[in-house]
Amino acid sequence: MHLLEGGQIADADGTLEADVAIENGHIGAVGDVPESDVDERTDVSGKFVVPGLIDTHVHLMMDGRPNAETVQGDTEAAYAYRTADNLRKALEAGVTTIRDLGAPASVAIDARKAVADGTIAGPRVQACGQNVTMTGGHGHWFGREADGPHEVRKAVREQLKKGADAVKCMATGGVLTTGAKTGAPELGPDELEALVDAAHAKDVPTAAHCHGTQGIKNAVLAGIDSVEHGTFMDAEAAELMVEEGTYWVPTISALKGIVENREAGIPGEAMAKADDATERMAVAWEHALEAGVDIAMGTDAGTPFNNHEDAAQELASMVEYGLSLEGALEAATVNAADLLGLDDTGMVEQGYRADLLVLPENPREEVLAWQSPEQVYAAGERVQ
Numbered sequence: 001m002h003l004l005e006g007g008q009i010a011d012a013d014g015t016l017e018a019d020v021a022i023e024n025g026h027i028g029a030v031g032d033v034p035e036s037d038v039d040e041r042t043d044v045s046g047k048f049v050v051p052g053l054i055d056t057h058v059h060l061m062m063d064g065r066p067n068a069e070t071v072q073g074d075t076e077a078a079y080a081y082r083t084a085d086n087l088r089k090a091l092e093a094g095v096t097t098i099r100d101l102g103a104p105a106s107v108a109i110d111a112r113k114a115v116a117d118g119t120i121a122g123p124r125v126q127a128c129g130q131n132v133t134m135t136g137g138h139g140h141w142f143g144r145e146a147d148g149p150h151e152v153r154k155a156v157r158e159q160l161k162k163g164a165d166a167v168k169c170m171a172t173g174g175v176l177t178t179g180a181k182t183g184a185p186e187l188g189p190d191e192l193e194a195l196v197d198a199a200h201a202k203d204v205p206t207a208a209h210c211h212g213t214q215g216i217k218n219a220v221l222a223g224i225d226s227v228e229h230g231t232f233m234d235a236e237a238a239e240l241m242v243e244e245g246t247y248w249v250p251t252i253s254a255l256k257g258i259v260e261n262r263e264a265g266i267p268g269e270a271m272a273k274a275d276d277a278t279e280r281m282a283v284a285w286e287h288a289l290e291a292g293v294d295i296a297m298g299t300d301a302g303t304p305f306n307n308h309e310d311a312a313q314e315l316a317s318m319v320e321y322g323l324s325l326e327g328a329l330e331a332a333t334v335n336a337a338d339l340l341g342l343d344d345t346g347m348v349e350q351g352y353r354a355d356l357l358v359l360p361e362n363p364r365e366e367v368l369a370w371q372s373p374e375q376v377y378a379a380g381e382r383v384q
């Protein structure tokens, strides 16, 4: 066993002074371990051993460039090289599980295999394959266009056949697609219902990109598992989400990346839509916190100036909007694991995967601690 000794554990259960033993990629023991079982020791006294971050919403083939649409037309090989680079950066920054919510062809699904078999370094990957969008809808240039319940069902089944771990769709327009309106619904109620039905038949979770209020409600009522962005959430939408048990993935980093980088080459239309969305984001947070909506951490990394190595900034942003430090920790660990259907990561507990970070400060008391991991372990292997 490899013993991380002398530190404190901080996870969703609280803070505890205890050693952590890693064995065969998993947490073999928490607390006292017989001397004879220890063959490697790492002194972590004064430090905090915490679960690795789970980022439930990224785009591995995008690299934070000012105009995301310029990756259009790149070859699949180009997308794949960029994906490998982003995976390594995310892992070194403390992300040990990552979910891609939209990539061309099977680029992200294949990345899952490449990480799992050790071909490239990266967090454990889940991927949706191509996002399902209406003809000409948000993200149509890397998505699977489909109209009407029948076509949507077929589009979902195609992703499942490729091996998708999740199904992603566009319930409203988006910020980065030229001409798309953020407030307007895109896939309608009957199409969303068909999508959820086809995915849930295979026990695969669904995620809906929604900004506008009506689009959020359409998605929640159709039984979607997570609302991505949710910018124009009103009180009624928040209450509906609580009733239906729908997660909110706010992706604050995506908006910040745009509005904090003026004159940096981001198209004017995207800037105007991001300004509009940012104005409403604070209101959405008030409704979500008031109603008690479950929140999972997702960055939308890959969008302008929203880099894969900066995932931990999302926790600080959530706290700025009023989430507690404990709430941010839960969003990025146990809640994110629950949304992804994983029961083996997100806690520092015996039997869990040894997806662990060593932080200089207690993240339950200082949210910025997440931004400087001193050690990163993915399935027990030290990568940083």
Ligand SMILES: [Zn+2]
Pocket (backbone or CB within 6 Å): 057, 058, 059, 101, 102, 300
């Ligand atoms: Zn996205």
